[in-house]
Amino acid sequence: MKLAYYPGCSLCGTAREYNISTIKVSEKLGIELEEIPDWSCCGATSAHTSSPLLGVALPARNLAIAEEMGLDVAAPCAACYHNLSAARVKMDRDHLLRKRIEEIIDRKYRGKVKVLPLAEVILSRVGLDAVRDSLVHPLAGLKMAAYYGCLMVRPKGIVDFDDPENPTKLDQIMEAAGGEMVDWSHKTECCGASLSLTGTELCVDLVGRILERAAEEGAECIVTACPFCQANLDMRQAEAATKLKTDFRLPVLYFTQLLGIALGLPAGELGLDSHVVDPRPLLREKGLI
Amino acid sequence: MKRIGVFVCHCGTNIAATVDVEKVAESARHLPHVVFATTYKFMCADPGQKLIADAIREHALNRVVVAACSPHMHERTFRKAVERAGVNPYLMEVANVREQCSWVHRDKPVGTEKAAALVAAAVAKVARNVPLESGKLPVERRALVVGGGIAGIQAALDIAESGYHVTIVEREQSVGGRMAQLDKTFPTLDCSSCILTPKMVDVGHHPMIEICSYSEIESVEGYVGNFEVTIRRKATSVDPDVCTGCGECWNRCPVKKLPSSFNMDLGHRPAIYVDFPQAIPNVPVIDRANCTYYLRDGKCRVCEKVCPTKAIDFTLEDRLVKERFGAIVMATGFQTASLQQYPEWGLGTYPDVVTGLHFERLVSSTGPTEGKIKRPSDGKEPKSVVFVLCAGSRDEARGRSYCSKACCMYSAKQAILLREKIPQAQAHVFYMDIRTAGKDYEEFYMRAKEEYGVNYIRGRVAKVYPEKDHLVVRGEDTLLGRPVAVEADMVVLAAAIEPRADAAALAQKVGISYNRDHFFSEAHPKLRPVESNTGGVFLAGCCQGPKDIPETVAQASAAAAKVVQMFSKDALVSEAQLASVNEAWCIGCFLCQPVCPYKAIQPKEIEERRGRDKIKRTVSSVNTGLCQGCGACAVACPSGAMRLNGFTDEQILAEVDAVCL
Numbered sequence: 001m002k003l004a005y006y007p008g009c010s011l012c013g014t015a016r017e018y019n020i021s022t023i024k025v026s027e028k029l030g031i032e033l034e035e036i037p038d039w040s041c042c043g044a045t046s047a048h049t050s051s052p053l054l055g056v057a058l059p060a061r062n063l064a065i066a067e068e069m070g071l072d073v074a075a076p077c078a079a080c081y082h083n084l085s086a087a088r089v090k091m092d093r094d095h096l097l098r099k100r101i102e103e104i105i106d107r108k109y110r111g112k113v114k115v116l117p118l119a120e121v122i123l124s125r126v127g128l129d130a131v132r133d134s135l136v137h138p139l140a141g142l143k144m145a146a147y148y149g150c151l152m153v154r155p156k157g158i159v160d161f162d163d164p165e166n167p168t169k170l171d172q173i174m175e176a177a178g179g180e181m182v183d184w185s186h187k188t189e190c191c192g193a194s195l196s197l198t199g200t201e202l203c204v205d206l207v208g209r210i211l212e213r214a215a216e217e218g219a220e221c222i223v224t225a226c227p228f229c230q231a232n233l234d235m236r237q238a239e240a241a242t243k244l245k246t247d248f249r250l251p252v253l254y255f256t257q258l259l260g261i262a263l264g265l266p267a268g269e270l271g272l273d274s275h276v277v278d279p280r281p282l283l284r285e286k287g288l289i
Numbered sequence: 290m291k292r293i294g295v296f297v298c299h300c301g302t303n304i305a306a307t308v309d310v311e312k313v314a315e316s317a318r319h320l321p322h323v324v325f326a327t328t329y330k331f332m333c334a335d336p337g338q339k340l341i342a343d344a345i346r347e348h349a350l351n352r353v354v355v356a357a358c359s360p361h362m363h364e365r366t367f368r369k370a371v372e373r374a375g376v377n378p379y380l381m382e383v384a385n386v387r388e389q390c391s392w393v394h395r396d397k398p399v400g401t402e403k404a405a406a407l408v409a410a411a412v413a414k415v416a417r418n419v420p421l422e423s424g425k426l427p428v429e430r431r432a433l434v435v436g437g438g439i440a441g442i443q444a445a446l447d448i449a450e451s452g453y454h455v456t457i458v459e460r461e462q463s464v465g466g467r468m469a470q471l472d473k474t475f476p477t478l479d480c481s482s483c484i485l486t487p488k489m490v491d492v493g494h495h496p497m498i499e500i501c502s503y504s505e506i507e508s509v510e511g512y513v514g515n516f517e518v519t520i521r522r523k524a525t526s527v528d529p530d531v532c533t534g535c536g537e538c539w540n541r542c543p544v545k546k547l548p549s550s551f552n553m554d555l556g557h558r559p560a561i562y563v564d565f566p567q568a569i570p571n572v573p574v575i576d577r578a579n580c581t582y583y584l585r586d587g588k589c590r591v592c593e594k595v596c597p598t599k600a601i602d603f604t605l606e607d608r609l610v611k612e613r614f615g616a617i618v619m620a621t622g623f624q625t626a627s628l629q630q631y632p633e634w635g636l637g638t639y640p641d642v643v644t645g646l647h648f649e650r651l652v653s654s655t656g657p658t659e660g661k662i663k664r665p666s667d668g669k670e671p672k673s674v675v676f677v678l679c680a681g682s683r684d685e686a687r688g689r690s691y692c693s694k695a696c697c698m699y700s701a702k703q704a705i706l707l708r709e710k711i712p713q714a715q716a717h718v719f720y721m722d723i724r725t726a727g728k729d730y731e732e733f734y735m736r737a738k739e740e741y742g743v744n745y746i747r748g749r750v751a752k753v754y755p756e757k758d759h760l761v762v763r764g765e766d767t768l769l770g771r772p773v774a775v776e777a778d779m780v781v782l783a784a785a786i787e788p789r790a791d792a793a794a795l796a797q798k799v800g801i802s803y804n805r806d807h808f809f810s811e812a813h814p815k816l817r818p819v820e821s822n823t824g825g826v827f828l829a830g831c832c833q834g835p836k837d838i839p840e841t842v843a844q845a846s847a848a849a850a851k852v853v854q855m856f857s858k859d860a861l862v863s864e865a866q867l868a869s870v871n872e873a874w875c876i877g878c879f880l881c882q883p884v885c886p887y888k889a890i891q892p893k894e895i896e897e898r899r900g901r902d903k904i905k906r907t908v909s910s911v912n913t914g915l916c917q918g919c920g921a922c923a924v925a926c927p928s929g930a931m932r933l934n935g936f937t938d939e940q941i942l943a944e945v946d947a948v949c950l
Binding site for chain 1: 632752
């Protein structure tokens with residue numbers, strides 16, 4: 001199965017380990033990723049806040065190129081997935097907008113390609129049975145909390161990856177990989193990523209709440225599919241713990257990293273060394289690396 | 290010689306503001322057969338009707354067109370008016386120039402042109418109308434009430450007190466319904482049971498009322514005045530004629546820990562049970578799915594052994610009973626929404642998140658905690674309770690746009706009861722708006738706030754989650770403009786009132802319509818609020834829409850009055866605009882039969898002359914008692930033999946021609 005790959009900027013910078021693990025896991029599961037040639041910014045958080053039109057035009061350009069490739073798009077980053085989906089939905093709903101965007105990007109856009117987060121690709125195109133069949137080191141005994149954040153699941157109608165209030169798809173994948181998932185209440189709470197630099201104080205409070213709840217439910221680590229969530233929960237963790245007068249050390253990993261371990265990929269190729277809260281002691285303790 | 294009169298109504302300014310009524314009348318004067326046209330401010334009022342009658346006499350009119358509001362509104366009024374003046378009521382047509390014209394246009398010239406066209410169509414049609422006569426139908430003077438809650442009880446008592454026989458069909462073991470589950474009622478705080486149980490006893494003892502409890506409607510055939518209803522009397526395993534309701538059996542039954550649905554699964558009941566101590570009839574039933582006798586091939590038999598009157602009969606089976614009724618009152622009530630689409634509130638996930646009905650059982654002295662408010666998880670007395678209003682109501686995005694109407698008031702009541710029973714407990718209410726439209730309701734709500742110190746927070750609840758040994762309710766306070774988090778030992782969701790899960794299926798059985806939320810539809814929202822669209826079927830209580838107890842009782846009495854009104858007549862007048870078959874044209878294909886929603890079409894054998902021979906053949910015939918005049922058969926008929934009187938092809942094509950040519 002072949003898909004157009006849209007890594008986005010995070011996966012080329014702060015979330016390099018997500019990129020590496022995505023590529024490795026995809027290879028292993030028989031997903032062929034062809035990077036969209038000359039892909040451009042998805043607009044991230046700044047485009048649509050400065051110009052609604054720009055917020056559609058930027059992702060639309062990438063969609064138009066993927067359409068020329070004749071391939072559906074795999075977008076591991078939650079923000080990229082969100083922006084590409086939103087642009088697609090907006091142009092579907094508004095014929096005039098589509099025409100205008102076509103002029104701006106100077107390409108045809110027919111709305112033929114789908115945009116899938118990587119988790120959806122694994123779930124619906126690869127299938128959980130195939131994942132189970134390929135397990136080498138099942139993640140047995142590793143208790144994790146799947147954290148979805150906001151961009152993957154909301155608002156309904158713009159993205160339709162999973163239930164907006166109680167998503168379960170990452171849980172399903174990690175469970176298939178042998179992990180033990182905790183059922184918890186803060187799967188989709190705001191982590192405050194967009195205020196990470198401008199309202200750090202508030203952001204630390206939000207991060208603290210999420211980590212506290214995960215720890216209370218007995219999670220030993222957090223899995224996510226969003227570079228913002230990952231960075232925020234990982235980098236602000238020490239501060240949050242101090243503020244709450246507690247001492248949790250919850251590694252925050254991309255689901256692809258743990259899936260990679262389960263599929264038997266060498267731990268050294270999964271970017272496990274690039275986290276603030278080092279996940280390796282925990283994984284060693286569980287005998288997974 | 291056809292002499293048509295046209296009467297254009299101003300409807301105050303409703304029509305006249307966007308339609309130049311004088312111009313419409315003037316254009317009508319030039320239409321074929323029209324000999325008179327005029328306008329009047331309110332044609333439906335007495336002087337307006339008199340104007341029509343006078344014109345009929347003065348100008349020898351034999352057909353009439355009234356250009357006014359929708360025929361749903363006043364067709365009957367004007368039919369009666371022309372009838373009084375000696376014209377067959379079916380030689381009157383209404384041109385709807387209000388709902389379909391003046392109300393939807395702003396531009397007066399456009400509105401005027403359209404009104405003139407609608408009048409021309411009605412004139413073209415009325416010129417082709419023929420006089421129709423209504424038939425007479427006999428009435429079976431016995432009423433069926435479906436549902437034994439307060440609505441059904443009230444309707445049954447009112448009908449029976451007027452001297453007619455009533456059968457109540459109730460699904461559960463006892464009548465009483467939701468009201469029996471409630472603790473106190475707003476705004477008076479009198480005890481629900483204390484005002485309900487005397488009425489239950491009344492229906493139990495009334496010589497004109499038969500209660501079929503533990504029974505359901507299997508099928509409904511027939512038509513207004515003559516319904517034939519099959520009732521499934523589910524096997525109770527107890528002989529009601531012998532049982533004295535002594536209670537030996539349910540006290541001794543070894544299977545004790547079954548969830549009691551009467552107690553919203555918060556308490557237990559045995560396998561042989563009555564719903565609650567005041568049950569009517571006071572005859573238990575055996576829950577066969579959980580009874581040891583049925584699960585283990587005849588073992589146990591404890592109830593049989595202890596029964597002093599030998600009333601237990603394990604061999605009883607479901608019985609189908611067929612009975613005839615003249616009228617049906619639907620009073621099937623409501624259930625509260627499961628709130629599965631709201632995982633963020635945790636109903637079903639956290640035991641201390643409950644609905645308002647659960648809370649009623651926890652406050653009620655007959656409930657599982659004997660009236661001591663204890664939270665379900667660990668039985669601790671709650672020190673802080675959060676009430677969430679509009680839980681599932683008024684949320685178009687998740688499928689329910691309507692207001693459940695009773696929740697503002699019952700939540701205020703529950704908050705008051707909490708503060709009375711546990712004075713040191715805090716009561717917080719999250720709300721969108723507080724709706725207290727009702728006598729003494731606003732005063733009651735103010736008492737909750739001022740006298741009982743209930744804390745009202747305007748805003749929606751975003752999330753409920755556990756923290757240590759309590760719950761945290763996070764939401765927004767839109768008056769302060771900031772997020773709030775409230776610690777709570779219990780959360781009570783005022784879950785939306787919705788029709789019973791099988792309401793739509795039952796409506797289809799009975800042949801009545803329902804809206805998108807599956808509430809049964811009334812014939813007219815203002816003028817016929819307790820009648821369904823099907824003759825002889827009336828509506829009472831929450832099956833028609835959310836309402837509180839006083840409103841339910843009022844509606845039930847109104848429905849009863851309608852039934853009694855029907856029964857007071859010697860015979861019913863049947864609709865004249867029904868289908869009829871031109872037997873000579875009918876080829877006997879019976880394509881009309883499956884499309885008829887009222888099962889009104891039957892085959893009929895006729896004798897015909899063909900050349901010299903007499904032959905027999907089968908054609909369609911219409912049962913005028915069943916036919917509701919919907920016209921589906923006329924559309925399906927390939928040979929044009931089936932016609933709907935009052936709406937023949939010729940009449941409708943004349944209308945279309947008048948508008949289009």
